[in-house]
Amino acid sequence: MSVVAGPVVVPLKRSDIAKAIRTWDDAFKDDPLIRYVEGETPRPKPKPLKKGVMTAFLTIWRRRKISLTIKAGSALIIATPAKNQSGPPTPGDRVLDWIAGLMVKIWGRLGSAEQHKRQKEFQDKVKDAISKHLGDRVNDMLYLEIVATEPASQGRGYGGALVDAVTAVADSLLQESYLVSSNIANTEFYNSHGFKTARDILIGDQNPNWRKPPVVVKLMVRAIGGHNDEKYCDGIM
Template identity: 40%
Template sequence: MPTLLKFDRPGVGSTTQVGLLRHRHIWRAASAYDRAFRNDPLHVYLTVSAGVTNTPLSIFRKRFLAVVGLLVWMRTQLVLTVDDGATVVTAEVPSKESSGLRIRFLNWFYNTLSHWVRKLTYTNEALKRRAECDTKMKPVIADKLGDRAKDMIYIPLIVTEPESQGRGYSKALLSTVTNIADSRGLASWLFSSNIRNEGFYNKCGFVAAGSFALGDGNPTWDKDPIVVQLMIREPKTA
């Protein structure tokens, strides 16, 4: 299924083609993941401002981990792209069938690898901030989603390389996922790590249902708290 949908590209007399991510797209997608999030408020709080610097080695390590993640997600989730990895979205679509041993192993492998990479390369402050994020995120999910989460489409990642931003690629990918959700009568949810993106998600049908703040009460953080929003989109009926 090389092409799922086509969307008009605003301002350009052509269409945006959305397709499944292929192996040949992975390195570009990993590069997009690295570069797109460098100035993201949550990323800055969790890494750069906590002493995790961008050296050639750390950049390679980050992209390598993204490559491994994409290879795993292509086998365990729905992974879509526009322009051969320029923009990528991942989506966990609920299934009535339980996850097989292979999928559980792949998820365990990637989660374990990510854990040890952080443990061996992050500063103590960065590890502390990561734990803060995890601790504050879980109760928001439990309170706002609860048992409903297992019957919703979860969108863990949407990323666009800097030079491809502003072309409607992210909207095309989100629209593909939400069209799938609508066809199945499913709600969708995601976390937004940048409050400035709220308007974009609102246009795609998502509304903020809850939030948590990072950095408040942390004496090593001298900027405004980072607000992370949990956003939900209810299915549209025909």
Template identity: 35%
Template sequence: MISSAPGLVLGGSERGDYMCPSLEAGHVRRNELAGCTTTEADEKRDSHSLSGSYTTKPLIPSPLTYKQIPTASTTIFEAFKYDTLSWYTSGRDGTETSPPKPTRTDRFVFYLMFWYFITRRITLQLASGHSLIVVYPPKNGSKKRNLLEWLIDTIFSALEKLLGAMRSDIVKRRIEEIRVKEGVIVEAHLKDKIDDMYYVHLLATDPEYQGQGHGGTLLGIIGDKADAEGRDAWLTSSGPHNIPFYHLHGYETVAEIILGDDDPTWQKGELVCPVMLRKYKGSKLNRTIAEKV
């Protein structure tokens, strides 16, 4: 499910867990508070890459390591600093003029979250953790959990519930709103194949590393992996401003989640979060790399 960095919760053991919107976060248009806006440079870079005319040294993603967790946590905070959805899910009213500062508790929880993602999910990075992607593998394609994996999932699920209980009433209500509305869309548009799909849970790039094709490369590798297995992939974006970027990588909008339109505690107007699907394309581009993910 979509969420945001400040409204954090652990990654949990199931696909529907609440954390971050799937997006390419970086340099922002401050007037939109869009921490995930894709720049023109990114779109041009990805267009060249797809057409085969991009000639710089290829970027090769690698798994995020435990030593890179501090950097990855900072990447999230910086990337989502001005993201409107992040403000919504952290309980803000939208009229604030400056982003929230991460607390020690925030950082501690993110360290735990990334430890879980590295251990139990597909978590890739570029630029030493300054750009990263977290993907949930399809349930139907996953191996049966061993005892240790079951124990890790159980512990983190309990931690998630504990942290959820500590949220404010506003945050709880907004998280439930997103869960219900996304669930309706999934039921209507993705239900038949949802357990066979890859789910892009989080895609973010530190603003200082934006414009170098990191996000597009990470997203492309996941697309290649899905194609290599004959699978679709899906995500929920934090706003329409991300649509052109995702279109470059084969994602199409199937429905939109509308948030904040009837929330009296939110003053910045409705939020539109596209639910997007990338259908299997049968491409062999970068398949050698993808098969190692």
């Protein structure tokens, strides 16, 4: 009887970054939060600058975060280790942080005042939800920052394999995990990997310039081993 091997998860290499950038960009093209922040008529932004910003982030994250991939960037996951268990940045890391920060500032200046307002709304509401519902415990939790699979490779179990690889690390370190999901279509997927909704965050609900339903962003938590209780799950804000 033949055995079908599952997706092979490996660390993201420098040579994978160009492909990973395309995957990251393509996977989030129809993301509800991005559509909200950019608005109905988003300003075009220079593609080389966007590529430069994404390259800077992935280069830094390879050094300082858990960065894994399947098929050389066809799918990727970025996770931030618990703050209380991470070492201080090296001088090289600080240089990369400075470069990335500069590029983000340049990128941000290309947006409109309304886009800046919407981005700040999202950031403030998520920060508030994390503070209220996770508190200081968040410093001992692993954070799933990005999960992305290129459209052509979706449905093959790549995303699930990557999430399982990262949560296995969290379990081995006896750490809970959390993530912020900007697309409710992904809720069932994350539920199947042990994440439960701690809070529904409404974005755009009080913005008179947004004439569509609010975007629902979910703060989701996974207990050690994926066996969640209800201690974080208490509604909408």
